[in-house]
Amino acid sequence: AQTVTQSQPEMSVQEAETVTLSCTYDTSENNYYLFWYKQPPSRQMILVIRQEAYKQQNATENRFSVNFQKAAKSFSLKISDSQLGDTAMYFCAFMPSAGTASKLTFGTGTRLQVTL
Amino acid sequence: NAGVTQTPKFRILKIGQSMTLQCTQDMNHNYMYWYRQDPGMGLKLIYYSVGAGITDKGEVPNGYNVSRSTTEDFPLRLELAAPSQTSVYFCASSSAGTWGGEQYFGPGTRLTVT
Numbered sequence: 001a002q003t004v005t006q007s008q009p010e011m012s013v014q015e016a017e018t019v020t021l022s023c024t025y026d027t028s029e030n031n032y033y034l035f036w037y038k039q040p041p042s043r044q045m046i047l048v049i050r051q052e053a054y055k056q057q058n059a060t061e062n063r064f065s066v067n068f069q070k071a072a073k074s075f076s077l078k079i080s081d082s083q084l085g086d087t088a089m090y091f092c093a094f095m096p097s098a099g100t101a102s103k104l105t106f107g108t109g110t111r112l113q114v115t116l
Numbered sequence: 117n118a119g120v121t122q123t124p125k126f127r128i129l130k131i132g133q134s135m136t137l138q139c140t141q142d143m144n145h146n147y148m149y150w151y152r153q154d155p156g157m158g159l160k161l162i163y164y165s166v167g168a169g170i171t172d173k174g175e176v177p178n179g180y181n182v183s184r185s186t187t188e189d190f191p192l193r194l195e196l197a198a199p200s201q202t203s204v205y206f207c208a209s210s211s212a213g214t215w216g217g218e219q220y221f222g223p224g225t226r227l228t229v230t
Contacts, residue, residue, distance in 0.1 A: 004158070006158075009156075042223075043204065043223060043224045044221065044223055044224075045159075045206065045208075045221035047218050047219075050218070091158050091159070093158075102210055102217060102219070103149070103161055103164060103174070104149075104159070104161070104219060105161075106158030106159045106160070107158050108156070108157055108158045109156075109157070109158055
């Protein structure tokens, strides 16, 4: 079974600054997908960014980018130019590429507070 | 498209009562999922379905039942509610055959069992 660990329960960043959220995972699989989901106070789960393990290039989506280190099983999220609207819980998630139904395993989350 | 809808948004149950959480998606997705999120924790998979008539257990299925009679609907049944089932429940769906495809989540149902 896979496990996902987020070791930072809470983080704070000032508006316009950069912050990095950490995630490590454990798996014996070679091919898989990794995700970062955002959960604002509204509770809605929103996909932020996705990484395919067989791609060496780190994924980017506007102000969001990842640092994917496959050998170290590390998948951190960098948020640049932080905005107040980035305040949310952030969850790292793992999806195996084999098997049925594209099931996700989530970490416990990091609560990010963006301040003025 | 409405995406994934869930009803009710909130519910308080007494110990031993039963209820059904409704989930509907209008994206013609084959895959559907039920997760629960306990306070301060990530989401854990309860049950999932790969198509109408096919369901399977996830990580935490005890105390729950599901059915999938149509592509659109995936209700979650709680029998004999217990305080340990106090949680926020999320339904999600995704497209079959697209490995690594995005799961689309509903807004959640906050359930309290007292």
